[in-house]
Amino acid sequence: MGSTFGRLFRVTTWGESHGPALGVVVDGCPAGLELNEEIIQRDLDRRRVGQSEVTSPRQERDRVTILSGVFEGKTTGAPISLITYNADADSSKYEPLRDVFRPGHADYTYWVKYGHRDHRGGGRSSARETWGRVAAGAIARQLLRTVAGVEVYGFVRELGGITIETFDRDEIDRNPVRCPDPVAAQKMVAAILEAKEQKTSVGGIVEVRARNVPPGLGEPTMDKLDALIGYAMLSIPAVKGVEIGDGFAAARLRGHEHNDPFILDNGRVRTLTNHAGGMLGGISTGEEIIVRLAVKPTSSIARPQRTVDIHGNERTIVVEGRHDxxxxxxxxxxxxxxxxxVLADCYLMNRAARV
Amino acid sequence: MGSTFGRLFRVTTWGESHGPALGVVVDGCPAGLELNEEIIQRDLDRRRVGQSEVTSPRQERDRVTILSGVFEGKTTGAPISLITYNADADSSKYEPLRDVFRPGHADYTYWVKYGHRDHRGGGRSSARETWGRVAAGAIARQLLRTVAGVEVYGFVRELGGITIETFDRDEIDRNPVRCPDPVAAQKMVAAILEAKEQKTSVGGIVEVRARNVPPGLGEPTMDKLDALIGYAMLSIPAVKGVEIGDGFAAARLRGHEHNDPFILDNGRVRTLTNHAGGMLGGISTGEEIIVRLAVKPTSSIARPQRTVDIHGNERTIVVEGRHDxxxxxxxxxxxxxxxxxVLADCYLMNRAARV
Amino acid sequence: MGSTFGRLFRVTTWGESHGPALGVVVDGCPAGLELNEEIIQRDLDRRRVGQSEVTSPRQERDRVTILSGVFEGKTTGAPISLITYNADADSSKYEPLRDVFRPGHADYTYWVKYGHRDHRGGGRSSARETWGRVAAGAIARQLLRTVAGVEVYGFVRELGGITIETFDRDEIDRNPVRCPDPVAAQKMVAAILEAKEQKTSVGGIVEVRARNVPPGLGEPTMDKLDALIGYAMLSIPAVKGVEIGDGFAAARLRGHEHNDPFILDNGRVRTLTNHAGGMLGGISTGEEIIVRLAVKPTSSIARPQRTVDIHGNERTIVVEGRHDxxxxxxxxxxxxxxxxxVLADCYLMNRAARV
Amino acid sequence: MGSTFGRLFRVTTWGESHGPALGVVVDGCPAGLELNEEIIQRDLDRRRVGQSEVTSPRQERDRVTILSGVFEGKTTGAPISLITYNADADSSKYEPLRDVFRPGHADYTYWVKYGHRDHRGGGRSSARETWGRVAAGAIARQLLRTVAGVEVYGFVRELGGITIETFDRDEIDRNPVRCPDPVAAQKMVAAILEAKEQKTSVGGIVEVRARNVPPGLGEPTMDKLDALIGYAMLSIPAVKGVEIGDGFAAARLRGHEHNDPFILDNGRVRTLTNHAGGMLGGISTGEEIIVRLAVKPTSSIARPQRTVDIHGNERTIVVEGRHDxxxxxxxxxxxxxxxxxVLADCYLMNRAARV
Structure with a gap:
C-alpha cells in the first residue's frame, strides 16, 4: 500500500531491487504531449550509479521501455507504463542478511509490519525504487516545460560539512557531486573518499528549485503546495528534513525581515525578496520555488555494528558491498x-479552480 | 479543494474567520469509541487565544458542539460533525484590506488563484481554520490513547533566537510560551514583548513527540510515515520546515554516528539511540517519534510595508489589529x-497490512 | 467511512435523522460561481415530504443555511458548508425499535458492522441523509447550467406496476407522483392509496435525464461515466438496480438494432438513435443521458412482520409511523x-484531459 | 485517468490492445498471502478467447508473469505487478479504421475527449484491458478464500432472448456459453451461430454470486456495497445495466412481498428469503450476494453501417474481423x-470499522 503519489497526475511505482523488473505507471498525463523513450531516458541517465569515483561502481540497467499510453510519439490520455529490467543479480551475497536487521535500514520495520520480506538488496526499500520516480518525473518535466516553460533543477548545497560559497549553475553537471561551486566540489569529493576509507559515510543538503512556475498552484488548507512538497520530499529514502525558502533560518528572523514586499514589475505582481521560497498560504506566487532537503549519511557502512536478528539474538554485522x-x-x-x-499535479488541479 | 486530510481517518475542515461558523467533519473514526464534547473541548482550550499577555487578546468563541456521529457517549462509525459559531465579528476594520495584498499573507495568492476572495480576517487562510484540526486531533488522541496508549505532546524549543537548555515536561503548560525550560521561557516572553514594542514579530521552532507508537505504522514508498508527517506539518499556516529525529543535523553526521544500533530490551527489539526519530524506511520503529517545525515570524506587523493592490497600484500598508x-x-x-x-490514519491503515 | 462522493467536486454528507442537524460539505466547487441560499432551497423544496396526500405528512425543517465558501453572492473556492437543523423530534416512539431489526432496513447490518448504533428514526441510514445530496446537487446544477447549459430532470416512469404511456415534461411537477403522464399519474396515486390501506407499499422505476452534456465527460476503464452513474445511483437508499440507455432491454436486442449510427447534424457529430443513453466507452457522446433506477417498495409497513432482536429472540413487529x-x-x-x-465531477476532471 | 479501482485493495490496469504488453498493478494486498502464477493463471485461462466455436478464434497470449510483490511464494505487502506480452499483432487491418468512428464503439468519444488516439484494435478501450482485471481478481479471490472462505461464481442467465430454466452449477463450465442449464445452453449456441450468419450479434444477462461473504462489508451512505458493485460492473465494457437481488423486479413487488424476514438459524441471524440479494443499507447481511448485468450485443458487426469520419464526411463501414x-x-x-x-476492498476497509 501507499505506492501512489498524486491526485490527477498519479504515479505508482512497483518493483524490488532484485526482482525481474521495476516500473512505474503514470495515470493522468494529459493527451497530446510529445513523448518518447529518449526524453525519459535523459533524466534516467542523470540518476544512474557508476557515474564516477564517488558513487557506487555497480552497473545497473536503467534503460526505459514505454509499454503503453504513447502512440505515434504523443500521449493518448491512457496510463503510461514504463519498465526497466533488472540484470540477473547475484542475490547470494545478501543471504547472510536474510534474518538480521541492518541498523539505519528498513529491515526491522518491514519485518515487524509484514512478517515476510524480500531481503535481497533491500527489496522494495532499495533506492532502486526511485527509478520509477525519475522516469515519471521526466514526463512531468516534459508536461510542465510544454505548457508553462517550467524549469526544475537541483544541486548539492552541503556535503560532509562543506557548504557551497559560490553558485554557477553550469558547474552542477560538471562534477560528480553535483555541486555548483567547483572549489567546494573538490572538497566534497575528498570528504567522500575520506569517509570511504574510514568505512563510514557522510550526509548533506540537497536543494531543488523551480522557475517559471505559474502563480496559483497548490490548494489552501491541507493540500498546500508546501505540504505536498513536504510529502513528496520526505518520501525519498534517506531524507530526514525539508524546508521551503528560508526554512529553519526563518525561525530566527523577525517579521519585517522575513516578509517579502510586493512590487510591480512591468505590471506584474512580484516580490522584492523571496524569503517565502515561492509560495504564500500554500499557493505559488510565481517567484522561484526553493526547497532544501536534509539527507542522512548512507546507512550501509563497512564497520562492525551492533544489532539483533529475527530470532531474538544480539549480533554484530558488517554491511559489505559497494555502497555510496x-x-x-x-x-x-x-x-x-x-x-x-508535485507541480504537474498542482498544475492540473488548478484547472478546476475557477468557473 | 484540498480541505481533507487522511485516507481512513478522514478530516475535512470548513469555514472562514468571519463567517457564521467553522467546523470539521471526521469520517472514518471507528465505532465504539467513548467520546463527548468535554474530551474534545480539553484540546480546544489549549488552542485558544487570549490566554496570556503574549498572545492576542481577542476573544474567540471556541466552544465545540457535536452534531453527529456520537450516540449515548460513543461513536457510531458515522461521520462526526463538529461546529463552533463565530461571534458577530466586526469586519469593518478589514475593509481597507479588501483590495490590497498584505506581505507574507495569502491575499495575493488567493486572489490570483480564485479571482474572488473573502478578505475579512484572512477568510479561509486565517489561523481560525486550525480550530477544526485541533478538534479532530482530539478525537484521534482519544482513539490512539484507547487502542494503544499513545501519548502526543509538543512544546516550543526555540523562539526569537532563544533555545531551551533544560527540559521539564511539566513546565510546558505552566508558562504562556509552552516552553519546557522555565528560564528560557522568561527570555522568550521578553523577546515577544520586545518584538511587539518594535512593531515586528519573531519566529521559532516547535517540537512534537509521540510515545508508545506501535511499530509498523506508515506505508513504504510514497506514504512513508515521514512523508505523511511532512505533509501534515507543512499544511499548518506559518510552518516553513519540518525535520524528523536529528533532521538537518543528520546532514552533518557520519554514518556510524547516525545509525541507531538495535538492541534487545527484555526481549523487545529497540534501538540504543534514536537519531532516526522513531521511523526507518517510512515505518515506525516503536521508539519515540520526534518532529520539529520551523515557524516563521507572524506576517501581520504594525510597521509600514511596501506592497501593491488589485488595481495595479504600489501601496504602503500598516496591518493594524491585535496580532500575536x-x-x-x-x-x-x-x-x-x-x-x-497522521498516527490515527496510519494505525487504521496498518490493520490491512497482513492477511 | 464512505460518506464522500466525487474526486474533484467532493461532497461529504453528515448527520442522523434525530440528531440536532444534518449537513453537507462541498469541497472543490470552482470559485466565481453565483450562489445563494435561494438557489439551493429551490431544489430542496422539491425534495420535501409533506407535499401531498401520497407522501408522508411529517413536517421536516429543510431550510438550508450556507455557513462557508460563499462571499458576496459568489463561491470563493473554499469548502461550502450547508446545514439544516432538525426540529426537536420525539424519539420516544422509536424506543421499542432500539433492540429489534426491522426487515428490509439497515438495523441488522449496522448492528453487525458497528456494534453500536443510533436507532432513532434509522439514524444515519434514514432517507433524511439525502438532504445533503440534494443541497450539493443544487450547487452542481448551478455550476453545470452556468458553464454548459446542462439541464437535468427526472420523473417516475413506473409505479406499483403502472407504466407511463405518454410523456409531457410539464406534467411532471403538476402531480404528486412526479409522473409525466397525467392519466398514469392518477392510477399511480390510486395504487399508493390502495397499498396504504392494505398496510403495504409499492416500488417503481425512476428515470433521470441530462441534456446539453458536453461530449468527452467520463474516464476510460474504471471511472467510466456509466460506472460513476452506477455508483451514484446505487448509493441512494432503496435503489436496487440501474440501467443506462436501453439497459436491460439491450440484452434482448441484436447488434444492428442497438448500434446508434453516427450522422452529421450541421457539421456536428451526433447519433441517429440513442440506444446507448448518451455514452460510449464510458465517455459522454453529447446525446441525452438516460438513466433508470429500480426502486424497491418502502420497507416500513404497518403489517406484522417476523424478525429477531439483538438478544437472539424471534419477534414479531409492526413498524408504526407515517411512512410513504x-x-x-x-x-x-x-x-x-x-x-x-457525477456530471459536475466529470466536467472538472475533463479539464485535465488534454495538454 | 481513471484506471484505478479500490480504496485499500487498489488495482490499476494499463496497456492497449496492440501495444507491446498489458498489465496490472495491485497495491494493498496484505502480506503473507500464498500466491504464485499458477493461481492467477487459473482465472486467466477461463477468460481466454479461442475457447470454442462461439467465441472468436483469435489467439491471445494471456500468460501472466509476476514482476514484483511476491517472494518465496508469499505476498510481501509491496505492489504486485503482473504483465502479459502481446504477440506481434498485425495492425495493418485496422488502418482503414484510423479516421472513422465505428458505431457502438468508443472511437468517437476517445477522439472527442483526447484528440489523439491509438485506433489499433480499439487501443485502450479494447476488451483486452480486462486481462488485468481478471488477473487482479484472482488475487482477490485467493485473499477472500483464505481469510473467509468466500466463493464467487458467475454464469450466463440469458442470451439472445433465451433464458435458463434449470440451474446446475456444475454445468456452467461444461458448455461454451457458461450456462447452468444444458438445454438452454444449446439454444444459446444456436442463437449465436445464427447471429453470426446474419452478420449481427446478440446480448444477454450475466449473473454473479458470492457465498460466505462476512456480514458487515460495505460502508453506509456513498460507499454502499451496492454502490461499489454498481461502479465495478458498469465499468466493464458492454455492460449497460446492473441489479442487486430482485433488482428491477423489486419495482413491481409490494413491501410485504419484498422484505426478507429475519430468522434465527442455529443462533445466527439470517433472512428467510433473499430478495435483497445479500445487502441491506449498503452493508452485507451474510446471505448470498446476487448481481445481474445487462450486456449489450457486440458492437462489431459485419454489416454495412452508417457513420462519419474525423474529417466530417458521412461514411458506410463494415467492421471486418473475427469478433464474438x-x-x-x-x-x-x-x-x-x-x-x-469490491469484496476484497470492502473486507479490508471493514477492519477499521470498530475500535
Missing part, C-alpha cells in the same frame, strides 16, 4: 523528480 | 493535532 | 442530484 | 473479478 559513501549526488535527480510530480 | 508577535505557542496544539491525525 | 407507501416520487430529486454530482 | 457474436460468456469471468475486487 554519500547518497546526496544521487538524491538530486530524485528530488527534482518529486518536485516535478 | 509570535505564533509558536499557538502552533503547539495544532502540530500535536496533525501528528495525531 | 412509495418512495419513488421522493427518489426523483435525489436521483437528479446524484446525476448532477 | 456475443460477449456474454467472456463477461462472466470479468464480472466475477470485479465482484471479487
Amino acid at each position: 559513501p554519500s547518497i546526496c549526488p544521487r538524491v538530486v535527480p530524485v528530488a527534482e523528480a518529486m518536485l516535478l510530480l | 508577535p509570535s505564533i509558536c505557542p499557538r502552533v503547539v496544539p495544532v502540530a500535536e493535532a496533525m501528528l495525531l491525525l | 407507501p412509495s418512495i419513488c416520487p421522493r427518489v426523483v430529486p435525489v436521483a437528479e442530484a446524484m446525476l448532477l454530482l | 457474436p456475443s460477449i456474454c460468456p467472456r463477461v462472466v469471468p470479468v464480472a466475477e473479478a470485479m465482484l471479487l475486487l
Whole structure:
C-alpha cells in the first residue's frame, strides 16, 4: 500500500531491487504531449550509479521501455507504463542478511509490519525504487516545460560539512557531486573518499528549485503546495528534513525581515525578496520555488555494528558491498523528480479552480 | 479543494474567520469509541487565544458542539460533525484590506488563484481554520490513547533566537510560551514583548513527540510515515520546515554516528539511540517519534510595508489589529493535532497490512 | 467511512435523522460561481415530504443555511458548508425499535458492522441523509447550467406496476407522483392509496435525464461515466438496480438494432438513435443521458412482520409511523442530484484531459 | 485517468490492445498471502478467447508473469505487478479504421475527449484491458478464500432472448456459453451461430454470486456495497445495466412481498428469503450476494453501417474481423473479478470499522 503519489497526475511505482523488473505507471498525463523513450531516458541517465569515483561502481540497467499510453510519439490520455529490467543479480551475497536487521535500514520495520520480506538488496526499500520516480518525473518535466516553460533543477548545497560559497549553475553537471561551486566540489569529493576509507559515510543538503512556475498552484488548507512538497520530499529514502525558502533560518528572523514586499514589475505582481521560497498560504506566487532537503549519511557502512536478528539474538554485522559513501549526488535527480510530480499535479488541479 | 486530510481517518475542515461558523467533519473514526464534547473541548482550550499577555487578546468563541456521529457517549462509525459559531465579528476594520495584498499573507495568492476572495480576517487562510484540526486531533488522541496508549505532546524549543537548555515536561503548560525550560521561557516572553514594542514579530521552532507508537505504522514508498508527517506539518499556516529525529543535523553526521544500533530490551527489539526519530524506511520503529517545525515570524506587523493592490497600484500598508508577535505557542496544539491525525490514519491503515 | 462522493467536486454528507442537524460539505466547487441560499432551497423544496396526500405528512425543517465558501453572492473556492437543523423530534416512539431489526432496513447490518448504533428514526441510514445530496446537487446544477447549459430532470416512469404511456415534461411537477403522464399519474396515486390501506407499499422505476452534456465527460476503464452513474445511483437508499440507455432491454436486442449510427447534424457529430443513453466507452457522446433506477417498495409497513432482536429472540413487529407507501416520487430529486454530482465531477476532471 | 479501482485493495490496469504488453498493478494486498502464477493463471485461462466455436478464434497470449510483490511464494505487502506480452499483432487491418468512428464503439468519444488516439484494435478501450482485471481478481479471490472462505461464481442467465430454466452449477463450465442449464445452453449456441450468419450479434444477462461473504462489508451512505458493485460492473465494457437481488423486479413487488424476514438459524441471524440479494443499507447481511448485468450485443458487426469520419464526411463501414457474436460468456469471468475486487476492498476497509 501507499505506492501512489498524486491526485490527477498519479504515479505508482512497483518493483524490488532484485526482482525481474521495476516500473512505474503514470495515470493522468494529459493527451497530446510529445513523448518518447529518449526524453525519459535523459533524466534516467542523470540518476544512474557508476557515474564516477564517488558513487557506487555497480552497473545497473536503467534503460526505459514505454509499454503503453504513447502512440505515434504523443500521449493518448491512457496510463503510461514504463519498465526497466533488472540484470540477473547475484542475490547470494545478501543471504547472510536474510534474518538480521541492518541498523539505519528498513529491515526491522518491514519485518515487524509484514512478517515476510524480500531481503535481497533491500527489496522494495532499495533506492532502486526511485527509478520509477525519475522516469515519471521526466514526463512531468516534459508536461510542465510544454505548457508553462517550467524549469526544475537541483544541486548539492552541503556535503560532509562543506557548504557551497559560490553558485554557477553550469558547474552542477560538471562534477560528480553535483555541486555548483567547483572549489567546494573538490572538497566534497575528498570528504567522500575520506569517509570511504574510514568505512563510514557522510550526509548533506540537497536543494531543488523551480522557475517559471505559474502563480496559483497548490490548494489552501491541507493540500498546500508546501505540504505536498513536504510529502513528496520526505518520501525519498534517506531524507530526514525539508524546508521551503528560508526554512529553519526563518525561525530566527523577525517579521519585517522575513516578509517579502510586493512590487510591480512591468505590471506584474512580484516580490522584492523571496524569503517565502515561492509560495504564500500554500499557493505559488510565481517567484522561484526553493526547497532544501536534509539527507542522512548512507546507512550501509563497512564497520562492525551492533544489532539483533529475527530470532531474538544480539549480533554484530558488517554491511559489505559497494555502497555510496554519500547518497546526496544521487538524491538530486530524485528530488527534482518529486518536485516535478508535485507541480504537474498542482498544475492540473488548478484547472478546476475557477468557473 | 484540498480541505481533507487522511485516507481512513478522514478530516475535512470548513469555514472562514468571519463567517457564521467553522467546523470539521471526521469520517472514518471507528465505532465504539467513548467520546463527548468535554474530551474534545480539553484540546480546544489549549488552542485558544487570549490566554496570556503574549498572545492576542481577542476573544474567540471556541466552544465545540457535536452534531453527529456520537450516540449515548460513543461513536457510531458515522461521520462526526463538529461546529463552533463565530461571534458577530466586526469586519469593518478589514475593509481597507479588501483590495490590497498584505506581505507574507495569502491575499495575493488567493486572489490570483480564485479571482474572488473573502478578505475579512484572512477568510479561509486565517489561523481560525486550525480550530477544526485541533478538534479532530482530539478525537484521534482519544482513539490512539484507547487502542494503544499513545501519548502526543509538543512544546516550543526555540523562539526569537532563544533555545531551551533544560527540559521539564511539566513546565510546558505552566508558562504562556509552552516552553519546557522555565528560564528560557522568561527570555522568550521578553523577546515577544520586545518584538511587539518594535512593531515586528519573531519566529521559532516547535517540537512534537509521540510515545508508545506501535511499530509498523506508515506505508513504504510514497506514504512513508515521514512523508505523511511532512505533509501534515507543512499544511499548518506559518510552518516553513519540518525535520524528523536529528533532521538537518543528520546532514552533518557520519554514518556510524547516525545509525541507531538495535538492541534487545527484555526481549523487545529497540534501538540504543534514536537519531532516526522513531521511523526507518517510512515505518515506525516503536521508539519515540520526534518532529520539529520551523515557524516563521507572524506576517501581520504594525510597521509600514511596501506592497501593491488589485488595481495595479504600489501601496504602503500598516496591518493594524491585535496580532500575536509570535505564533509558536499557538502552533503547539495544532502540530500535536496533525501528528495525531497522521498516527490515527496510519494505525487504521496498518490493520490491512497482513492477511 | 464512505460518506464522500466525487474526486474533484467532493461532497461529504453528515448527520442522523434525530440528531440536532444534518449537513453537507462541498469541497472543490470552482470559485466565481453565483450562489445563494435561494438557489439551493429551490431544489430542496422539491425534495420535501409533506407535499401531498401520497407522501408522508411529517413536517421536516429543510431550510438550508450556507455557513462557508460563499462571499458576496459568489463561491470563493473554499469548502461550502450547508446545514439544516432538525426540529426537536420525539424519539420516544422509536424506543421499542432500539433492540429489534426491522426487515428490509439497515438495523441488522449496522448492528453487525458497528456494534453500536443510533436507532432513532434509522439514524444515519434514514432517507433524511439525502438532504445533503440534494443541497450539493443544487450547487452542481448551478455550476453545470452556468458553464454548459446542462439541464437535468427526472420523473417516475413506473409505479406499483403502472407504466407511463405518454410523456409531457410539464406534467411532471403538476402531480404528486412526479409522473409525466397525467392519466398514469392518477392510477399511480390510486395504487399508493390502495397499498396504504392494505398496510403495504409499492416500488417503481425512476428515470433521470441530462441534456446539453458536453461530449468527452467520463474516464476510460474504471471511472467510466456509466460506472460513476452506477455508483451514484446505487448509493441512494432503496435503489436496487440501474440501467443506462436501453439497459436491460439491450440484452434482448441484436447488434444492428442497438448500434446508434453516427450522422452529421450541421457539421456536428451526433447519433441517429440513442440506444446507448448518451455514452460510449464510458465517455459522454453529447446525446441525452438516460438513466433508470429500480426502486424497491418502502420497507416500513404497518403489517406484522417476523424478525429477531439483538438478544437472539424471534419477534414479531409492526413498524408504526407515517411512512410513504412509495418512495419513488421522493427518489426523483435525489436521483437528479446524484446525476448532477457525477456530471459536475466529470466536467472538472475533463479539464485535465488534454495538454 | 481513471484506471484505478479500490480504496485499500487498489488495482490499476494499463496497456492497449496492440501495444507491446498489458498489465496490472495491485497495491494493498496484505502480506503473507500464498500466491504464485499458477493461481492467477487459473482465472486467466477461463477468460481466454479461442475457447470454442462461439467465441472468436483469435489467439491471445494471456500468460501472466509476476514482476514484483511476491517472494518465496508469499505476498510481501509491496505492489504486485503482473504483465502479459502481446504477440506481434498485425495492425495493418485496422488502418482503414484510423479516421472513422465505428458505431457502438468508443472511437468517437476517445477522439472527442483526447484528440489523439491509438485506433489499433480499439487501443485502450479494447476488451483486452480486462486481462488485468481478471488477473487482479484472482488475487482477490485467493485473499477472500483464505481469510473467509468466500466463493464467487458467475454464469450466463440469458442470451439472445433465451433464458435458463434449470440451474446446475456444475454445468456452467461444461458448455461454451457458461450456462447452468444444458438445454438452454444449446439454444444459446444456436442463437449465436445464427447471429453470426446474419452478420449481427446478440446480448444477454450475466449473473454473479458470492457465498460466505462476512456480514458487515460495505460502508453506509456513498460507499454502499451496492454502490461499489454498481461502479465495478458498469465499468466493464458492454455492460449497460446492473441489479442487486430482485433488482428491477423489486419495482413491481409490494413491501410485504419484498422484505426478507429475519430468522434465527442455529443462533445466527439470517433472512428467510433473499430478495435483497445479500445487502441491506449498503452493508452485507451474510446471505448470498446476487448481481445481474445487462450486456449489450457486440458492437462489431459485419454489416454495412452508417457513420462519419474525423474529417466530417458521412461514411458506410463494415467492421471486418473475427469478433464474438456475443460477449456474454467472456463477461462472466470479468464480472466475477470485479465482484471479487469490491469484496476484497470492502473486507479490508471493514477492519477499521470498530475500535
